[in-house]
Amino acid sequence: MYEECGIFGIYPKDLKTNIAQLSYLGLLALQHRGQESAGIAVGSRKNILIYRDLGLVAEVFKKDILSTLNGDIAIGHVRYSPKDSNSWENSQPILQQFAGGSFALAFNGNVINKSELSSVLARCGKNFNGSLTDSRLICRLIEATKEKDLEKAVQKAVKQIKGAFCLVILSEDKLIGLRDAHGFHPLVLGKIKDGYVLASEDSAFSIIEAQYIREVQPGEMVIIEKNDFKTKQVFPSTRKSLCIFEYVYFARPDSNVFGENVAEIRERIGARLAIEQPANADIVISVPDSGRFAALGYAHQAGITYQEGLMKNPYISRTFIQPDQALREYSVKIKLSAITSIVAGKRIVMVDDSIVRGTTSRKLVKLLKRSGAKEVHVRISSPPVNFPCQYGTNTPDREELWTNRFSIEKLRQWIEADSLSYISLEGLTGVFQKNKPADFCTACFCGRYPL
Numbered sequence: 161m162y163e164e165c166g167i168f169g170i171y172p173k174d175l176k177t178n179i180a181q182l183s184y185l186g187l188l189a190l191q192h193r194g195q196e197s198a199g200i201a202v203g204s205r206k207n208i209l210i211y212r213d214l215g216l217v218a219e220v221f222k223k224d225i226l227s228t229l230n231g232d233i234a235i236g237h238v239r240y241s242p243k244d245s246n247s248w249e250n251s252q253p254i255l256q257q258f259a260g261g262s263f264a265l266a267f268n269g270n271v272i273n274k275s276e277l278s279s280v281l282a283r284c285g286k287n288f289n290g291s292l293t294d295s296r297l298i299c300r301l302i303e304a305t306k307e308k309d310l311e312k313a314v315q316k317a318v319k320q321i322k323g324a325f326c327l328v329i330l331s332e333d334k335l336i337g338l339r340d341a342h343g344f345h346p347l348v349l350g351k352i353k354d355g356y357v358l359a360s361e362d363s364a365f366s367i368i369e370a371q372y373i374r375e376v377q378p379g380e381m382v383i384i385e386k387n388d389f390k391t392k393q394v395f396p397s398t399r400k401s402l403c404i405f406e407y408v409y410f411a412r413p414d415s416n417v418f419g420e421n422v423a424e425i426r427e428r429i430g431a432r433l434a435i436e437q438p439a440n441a442d443i444v445i446s447v448p449d450s451g452r453f454a455a456l457g458y459a460h461q462a463g464i465t466y467q468e469g470l471m472k473n474p475y476i477s478r479t480f481i482q483p484d485q486a487l488r489e490y491s492v493k494i495k496l497s498a499i500t501s502i503v504a505g506k507r508i509v510m511v512d513d514s515i516v517r518g519t520t521s522r523k524l525v526k527l528l529k530r531s532g533a534k535e536v537h538v539r540i541s542s543p544p545v546n547f548p549c550q551y552g553t554n555t556p557d558r559e560e561l562w563t564n565r566f567s568i569e570k571l572r573q574w575i576e577a578d579s580l581s582y583i584s585l586e587g588l589t590g591v592f593q594k595n596k597p598a599d600f601c602t603a604c605f606c607g608r609y610p611l
């Protein structure tokens with residue numbers, strides 16, 4: 161079961177603002193990472209309270225609910241749900257008892273040795289009610305250690321896990337953040353009024369006026385207590401496998417992921433794409449929103465005017481995040497419209513971040529041509545997605561991936577574009593300044609899985 165999610169944690173000191181309200185704001189800034197459920201847990205010396213439900217953050221948390229969630233520490237979660245698993249039971253955070261009391265956990269990623277671990281737990285007499293999500297599995301592993309000390313219990317539990325994961329955990333007096341040994345997904349640490357914040361992306365910091373400190377390192381556990389934080393290297397340092405798709409698609413442009421700004425990286429990818437895959441065109445347009453910065457980079461590099469040729473309805477969710485095929489088809493149709501006065505009579509370069517099933521590209525090319533575009537040249541700011549992700553991103557099965565089944569020329573014909581081309585893998589991994597090509601996971605493009 162794949163979960164690509166957003167996680168958040170906060171332990172401030174003497175803040176007057178309700179902690180659940182700050183978590184709510186943090187989750188709003190992470191909404192792009194998951195839209196099916198949202199939840200907040202708050203901890204105090206007395207107890208841990210959790211509220212979670214299906215829906216967007218603003219739908220789940222009404223004002224009266226937030227004011228009842230009082231505590232000193234909080235964690236939050238937004239969840240993308242894989243096919244057929246969008247149920248309340250699978251929303252997070254999750255409450256769990258252990259030898260030392262109770263804790264709440266929120267998780268992002270994918271455990272790849274789940275069946276092995278659940279068999280081990282079953283042999284210890286642990287049975288699961290409902291579907292076994294990765295988050296539930298980790299909770300039970302922590303419980304099964306029988307350790308009274310939460311830090312020790314978490315360390316013992318996560319050492320059994322193979323996969324890609326970031327966690328935030330709260331107890332009645334502690335906030336813990338942890339990133340897997342290879343650092344597939346991002347987790348950052350910030351400071352707020354003598355306290356600390358953790359989040360999948362630092363876009364969640366600016367909204368609550370927290371300052372970015374640094375990334376939680378791969379394999380590092382951060383433990384935040386009343387006045388300070390300490391860190392432990394839980395896993396020995398190993399080869400990094402940073403998810404390059406965070407830059408291509410997932411992360412917000414204003415976030416700094418793995419030490420580099422997402423918008424700047426997307427512009428550099430677009431510029432590289434223009435060098436590798438030029439086109440004779442009058443204007444460059446983007447598929448909003450994740451194609452925008454790559455399109456800007458392409459236009460600057462190619463010396464072609466950038467224009468907004470497609471208008472996005474901001475109230476429709478991102479298609480890639482929609483869990484159901486019927487909904488996905490529907491949302492593509494209502495999400496984007498062409499601005500006829502801009503596109504009519506023009507030769508257009510349309511820059512998009514990726515082609516997964518090809519249905520969106522086909523509809524957009526048709527839309528632009530119906531609106532009078534003379535030519536549409538599709539340029540993709542990532543290489544063809546040929547392989548499914550095993551590390552927490554919900555890509556379709558291999559058979560559903562267009563470029564895995566057909567040639568690029570066949571796909572071009574199907575989407576009815578005048579030309580179609582992609583950035584090379586070397587081009588994509590070569591645009592970074594702080595990370596080397598070998599630091600990235602690129603398995604969905606090349607099939608070389610780091611684990």
Ligand code: SF4
Binds near residue numbers: 550551552605
């Ligand atoms: S396979 Fe692709 S989406 Fe999955 S972690 Fe690797 S780069 Fe990211």
